[in-house]
Amino acid sequence: MTNDTPAIRNKNLVLYVLAQFAEGDLAALRAALHEDFREHSPGNPSGRDAFVEFVAGSPVAKARIDVKRVITDDEYAVVHYHMIPEDDPRGVAVAVVDVWRLVDGKITEHWDVLQPVPDPDLIPHGMF
Template sequence: MSQDNIESNKALVRKFFQTVFTEHKVDEGLELLSDSYIQHNQMVPPGKETMRAAFKKGLDNVSCEIKQIIAEGDRVAVFHHFKFDPNSLGATVIDIFRIENGKLAEHWDVMAPIPENPPFPKPLF
């Protein structure tokens, strides 16, 4: 895969995050998913239409700040600070996407809540 393709894959993922989690434009963001999109997060419903309904109900107070994006081949990994509401500490999250034909085709993630009083405080980002 060429460096141009890797950069366009990163741009696609960046656009998805900006559109859905910053601008809260769910319909536009879901257009970036392939018709056969596979969701591996067991807390998110499968399929674009069920995701649309879930995202429209639950993203009003969400924020997301991307810290790193790493890409290789058809995979893009995003390390970010995610908050369900502005007053929370949020979570550190790593999302991994597989890109196919210029669309998000598959998704995995790992989320760790940021503790309020950690025994060994250090920078997370």
């Protein structure tokens, strides 16, 4: 696989956007989303501007994002990460899997699954 395949470009774009977003750069997120962006997660709005406004005011905007794995192909990027809000006293927060659909270098759709991270003694092989 070369370094310039659609799968590699999708991986690089999604990781760049996550890193910039974690630094508070909403412009990078806005630039990566297609204007007709579709959100599939309950309670989150669709549309680029509405989605960016929504996440800017959510706990994820101030959370630390620790990426654990990324799986990509020519159309999708799947990112599994540990999201730790700045006010989480245990530092465990949630495990997140984001599924991003990309078309022509823009994120067009998003799905996610969130799972609270339990106490370590309940996960003998680790959460991540």
